[in-house]
Amino acid sequence: MSEEKKINVPPKGPRRGPGGPHGPVVGEKPKNFKLAIKKLVKYLKVSLVPIIVALCFAVAGVAITLNVPNIIGDAMNELFAGALAGSVNMDKIVSLLIKVIILIVISAFLSYVQGFILAGVAQKISYRLRRDIYAKINKLPLKFYDSTSNGEVLSYLTNDVDMVSTTLNQSLSQLVTSIVTLVGVLVMMIRISWAMTGIAVLMVPVSLGLIMLVVKHSQKHFMRQQRYLGEVNGHIEEMYAGHNVVSLYNGQKKSKETFFGLNDKLYRSAKRSQFLSGLMMPVMQLIGNVGYVFVCVLGGLFTIKGSISPGSIQAFVSYLRQFNQPIQQSANIVNTLQSTAAAAERVFGFLEAPDEIETGDNKAQNVEGNVEFKNVKFGYNPDNIIINDFSSTVSAGSRVAIVGPTGAGKTTMVKLLMRFYDINGGQITLDGIDTASFSRAGLREEFGMVLQDTWLFNGTIMENIRYGKLGASDEEVVAAAKVACADRFIRTLPGGYNFVLNEEADNISQGQKQLLTIARAVLNDPKVLILDEATSSVDTRTEILIQKAMDRLMQGRTSFIIAHRLSTIKDADKILVMRDGDIVEQGNHAELMEQGGFYAGLYNSQFQ
């Protein structure tokens, strides 16, 4: 059993709870059921033919099965007649039974083919949805993720896609066969006896009324149960995650008391909710049985009058069971459809979110690396501009250090340069050309990034470095690793360049990971570099290697460094000082110290 390694961020808003026992009598409702289904149908268009074929098979299968009780009933009538007469017409019975065998073989075949086709359709849809969602992840502007957590996107890709696929695989044919069964059985029953059918039909409003009554009452308690379950789980997560603090501050007793209170509330609501939703089955059973009794009695009376045969009672009882089933399931089916629509709504909402817009298609050629900011204005939210009017010229090959307290928005500059976010006013130019006139991909080709958050994936070291230039030969990769001072440690690993990084990429040290991302950037060979210096110190030996590798990497490139080391800051050609999102000062170390402003204050405080 594999265990979840990471806890996903719980999605915002009302979502499916971790389904308590006794299935959800209550599901979540979509905002616009019709629209969601319409979109789903549109998406399903390519599979429309197989779906229709499968449904035809399902209908045919049901229609055929419907005849079976009737024929068996005929056989029984023959038996009764024979028993009364003293000799059974075996030939006729055998021929009837063979007919039944043929019918059930055909219906089993049809039903299997139907399942076979729908499984294909459902899986194809899951595949397409997953593919499209994944592709969409890369097309949305980064801004989108300010308001949508990774956990939510993962939930679209897994839970919601599963929901849609399960519905297609099972519930769709269930829905269609239920309707066909209902109609078909009704016809069959009417053919046997009007009056007996009348009783069966009279039972329907009673059933539906009782179902609604049960649902209405259990709904309230079910919601309450889900809410308390959420609170209990929330408390568990919070206390386990903060376990150290709980122990250190002697909070165990308080935490247990809170938990016991919540747990008792959950217990009481769960008990009620489970009892009430569990009522559905016996109630439906009662209705089924009462109908059964009436049919037997009435059938018996009619038989005496000679209006129907005893075999027909047997047939009618079989039909009655089939008639009740779809009605009993109606609450479930409606519920499933609603949850599916809600899932589809979320998925299509994501797929239809507007993509990152292209504002040009220039591709840079022979870039030197001169970067200029002209009256740049920017805010993550247009109502809240944080960079008000920033201008600065950075000539090719120079080093720019971005400094400022934590939370001052140093990474904003990275996001603007790479056009992960678009500026609200002004211009950023590369060699004098407005970056907005480039295609995003074309622009990003000229930039390289070495972030503190070293993004490595489950794969070999070779593959991870090659990521900087996918077409690179093995020799090029090794050469890049040598420049990045990574070659030596890689060779000490078992398998060398073929050493596989595990899923968490924690089978090499933090410092080694940084060397790999530097190697990646070397291979990428960009004109403009963005570096994020590590805040936490790795062991001193690796630290020296990293510094050396970064120095080599910066040779001949325009570099923007989010700097933490004083030596880096002081060696920079230009320092951009950030505070509360804005750039408040710029200049080199000596100039800024002379100004005696914010930077000087920061610098001096270090040595108080």
Added chain:
Amino acid sequence: MGKTLKYYFKRWPVILAIFALLLGQALCDLALPDYMSQIVAEGVLTQNINRIWYYGGIMLAYASGVTACSVAVGYLAAWLGSGIARDIRRDVFAKVTDFSGAEFDKLSVSTLITRSTNDVTQVQMFFIMFTRLALYSPIMAVGGILKAIDKSQGMNNLVWIIMIGVGTLLLSIIVLLLIVQPKFIKLQKLTDKVNLLAREGLNGMMVIRAFNTQEHEEKRFDGANGELTATSLFVNRVMSALFPIINFVMYGVMISVVWITAANSADVNGVANMMAFIQYAMQIIMSFMMITMVFILLPRAAVSGKRLGEVLSTEISIKDAPNARDFGRAKGVIEFKNVNFKYSGGDDYVLKNISFTANPGETTAFIGSTGSGKTSLISLIPRLYDATEGEVTLDGVNVKDISLESLRRNVAFVPQKNVLFSGTIESNIKYSDESLPDEDMYHAAEVAQSTDFIESKEEKFYSEIAQGGTNVSGGQKQRLAIARALIKKSPVCVFDDSFSALDFKTDAALRSALKDDAKDSALLIVAQRVGTIMNADKIIVLDDGEIVGMGKHKELLENCPVYRDIAKSQLSEEELSL
């Protein structure tokens, strides 16, 4: 299922009552077809309308009996199921709350959360299923078989037909499961793989865009996606044979029964009995299906049960010694005497031969690279872990001989990972004791340099804090965590890299305020930045678990190469000579 079975069987009176009710339900249920055949045999065929009404009335009574029993079972099962869940959840939570660091390392926070939530639900669902189906189905099966034998009137062939039907069905289910089982395991792995790739794509969004490797990523994802699709398609297609097979077997049995009865040229009674026999046959087959269902669900619940059992039977490694001393307010002298430490399960010592004294009124600082053992060292003071060899003492008393409650009251500790709890700023700062006066809270916040940002909030100290403190910045979180520690006014204060998210200015202001506020306490500070600790009374340099230097900044610059390397990488030449 292990230990969780205890929770189930502890409620044996309820289970017994449920069993009795189920028996009643089964008897009533099984009686119905019997009376139907009576209606046919005694009423219809002999044209006796009174008998029909009479048997009809009896059937109604039995039908109500079924419902009454079934409702009562439903009530008891809900009571039983939610009660078991409550008890398991309560015991697991209480146990985990008392865990020490070592147990958390062994089981990890995320699996403990899954165990306390999902696994409990799994076990609860299984017990409810088990009670309702696994108890009921055998009753129905046995009752059905007895009744069927009774109705077969010596036609043993009929009973054999049922056996063959049940056998075919079970065999088909087993074969299908055997085909599918290995793929199920693969399916789980592939699902994990798809999730992993999606998570990688989300986390690496910026890198992927920076390198323009969207297409490459999509191809990688497509590989896993395609494989997942193919595997689950196979599983679904195999499993879609199940329902046609069940249908086929049911009708097959029905046809065979009619055929055999016809071939035996039964009399009128025989034929009426046959009608009842068919109903029993269906009930028997359904019962066996249900029993199989329970066995299909069992492995999953068993895994959950085992995981819960693991938690419940875990031995807690750090707890009060039998004659633990209750400490009032300590003076605050911390001493390490030849301490060696390794994590349980670890091979290598993380700390080797550590000896030093930290005195009240002094600042003792620890520095060293990641993995040098700084955090492990200070974790031994409030007994988050216990020293493997040697001893850690507070005022000369081994910390293992002090009650945990009073030890932790005397040590204010700010961990590296600052966890805030949902509530308000006030409830977080006063976490150690709600009854502390507001003045203490204002003062602690002042020293922790948090008054400004708290005052800038609309509801000041009563502002909401979201779970995990996600609605305040990293620096603010760190300062609130420091205030939470300072309000305790403990004689020993430990800060594990607690100033890292603060800018130089705030860091400096906080340290100078701290010096005045806690001038009688022993301050122990772990830091990454040389600037944070260069004025400490004693700096201890750790490398690979050993003390490689101890003294003041200037002394260490001269005689400790490791310290010099660290300082060099952070400070420039001029600053080094300051």
